[in-house]
Amino acid sequence: MAGAGASSADAQPANPPGAKPEDTEVYSPVPPVVTPGKSDADAPSDAIVLFGGKDLSHWVNTKDKAPAGWKVEHGEMVVAKAAGNIETKETFGSYQLHLEWKVPTNVTGKGQARGNSGVFLASTGSGDGGYELQIMDSYKNDTYVNGQAASVYKQSIPLANSMRPPGQWQSYDIVWTAPKFNADGSLKSPAKITAFQNGVLVQNDYVLTGETRYIGKPFYKAHGNSPIKLQAHGDPSPPISFKNIWVRKLAD
Ligand code: MG
Numbered sequence: 150m151a152g153a154g155a156s157s158a159d160a161q162p163a164n165p166p167g168a169k170p171e172d173t174e175v176y177s178p179v180p181p182v183v184t185p186g187k188s189d190a191d192a193p194s195d196a197i198v199l200f201g202g203k204d205l206s207h208w209v210n211t212k213d214k215a216p217a218g219w220k221v222e223h224g225e226m227v228v229a230k231a232a233g234n235i236e237t238k239e240t241f242g243s244y245q246l247h248l249e250w251k252v253p254t255n256v257t258g259k260g261q262a263r264g265n266s267g268v269f270l271a272s273t274g275s276g277d278g279g280y281e282l283q284i285m286d287s288y289k290n291d292t293y294v295n296g297q298a299a300s301v302y303k304q305s306i307p308l309a310n311s312m313r314p315p316g317q318w319q320s321y322d323i324v325w326t327a328p329k330f331n332a333d334g335s336l337k338s339p340a341k342i343t344a345f346q347n348g349v350l351v352q353n354d355y356v357l358t359g360e361t362r363y364i365g366k367p368f369y370k371a372h373g374n375s376p377i378k379l380q381a382h383g384d385p386s387p388p389i390s391f392k393n394i395w396v397r398k399l400a401d
Contacts, residue, residue, distance in 0.1 A: 190247065190320060192395035199237060199377070200226050200394040208235045211378055212275050219381075225251070228266060228381050228388035236272045236376035242327040243399040246270075246377065247320065251390045252286040254316035258386040260292040261285065264315070265382035266389050267302065270325045270342065272378035273360060273370065279378055280340060281361040282323065282352075284389070288312040299351035301342060302361045311349035318392070320347055327401060328357070330371035339369070 184194035192198050199207045202224035208217035211234040218232025252264035264286035269279035280301070287298035287310055294300070299307035299321075313319055326341040344352040359367030379391065 190249065190393055192247070192393075193397065196247075196395040196397045197239070198395045200391060202392060205235070207237055207239065208379075209238055210234070211236045211272065211376075222390075225390040225392050226394075227390050228379075230381045230383065230388060233381050234269075234272075234277070234378050235381070236269075236378035238376070240374035240376055241271070241325075241396065241398060242374045242401045244325050245397040245399060246323040246325065246395075248323075248394040249318045249320045249392050250284055251318050251392075252288075252315040253387045253389065255387050256286055256315045258384055259290055261296060262384035263290050263386055264389050265380070265384050265386070267380035267382070268321065268323075269361075269378035269380065270323070270340070271327060271372065271375035273372050273375060277361065277363070277380065279360060279375065280342075280357060281380065282321065282342065282344060284321075284380070285382075286312070286315055288314045299344065299346045301352060301355060301357060303363070304357060304361070304367055305342075305352060305355045307346070307351040308353060309346075309349050309351055311346045311351065313347060321345070322348075324399075326399075327374070328369060328372075329401070330369075334371040336369045336371075 186192055204221060205217040205219060209215060210218055210232055217235040219229045219235055220227040256264045266284040267281040268284060269281050272279040283296060283298055283300045283302045285298050294306045295303050298312055322345045324343040328340040329337040331337045340357040342352050342355050359369045361367065
């Protein structure tokens with residue numbers, strides 16, 4: 150509309166005669182009431198608490214779907230590497246996820262072999278199938294930057310390294326938009342992730358190019374709603390812990 154010489158003010162459309170403030174005030178749909186937790190880390194009223202410090206009843210071993218073989222100690226879920234990855238019994242599409250994790254003070258190793266785990270936003274099979282947001286000790290521990298903590302593993306470098314040192318709890322707050330597939334298995338819309346580590350934005354609406362691949366480029370394979378999976382990485386460093394894991398389903 151703005152022709153040569155028009156100012157930006159000229160480009161704004163005029164309100165019709167008689168326009169009122171009320172014309173642009175809407176009253177539906179009314180957002181649902183969600184009671185927040187006592188602190189920002191506590192589960193809000195509409196969340197599914199996946200681990201609240203007592204038991205692993207929401208989790209199974211990925212490899213055989215048997216009760217999850219990780220340990221609960223002092224209200225924390227501790228990785229048991231021999232049991233392998235664990236995943237939720239329930240499956241999810243898009244969601245908001247909160248989880249907290251801690252690298253032990255006696256962590257050993259360097260690079261990828263230091264406190265490595267991961268959260269797979271959608272598990273697509275046994276082993277490490279799915280989309281991994283990396284968990285590891287990236288506090289003064291260099292590795293390839295698209296594999297450090299808060300990276301979408303081998304896809305997206307985090308926007309910041311907001312690691313706390315070993316022995317302190319780290320939080321992830323994640324918004325996951327699940328990918329959608331057409332009936333013929335082709336991709337309809339890709340997965341997206343926004344994530345904060347310890348309140349710092351680390352992934353900003355990143356559009357994934359496919360599932361995590363250790364070797365080679367990512368690509369998509371059609372899937373439906375999927376479990377959330379936690380990684381038991383094979384490195385020999387002492388196991389990390391999790392606590393306070395909750396999820397809120399989002400409309401797709
Ligand atoms: Mg990992």
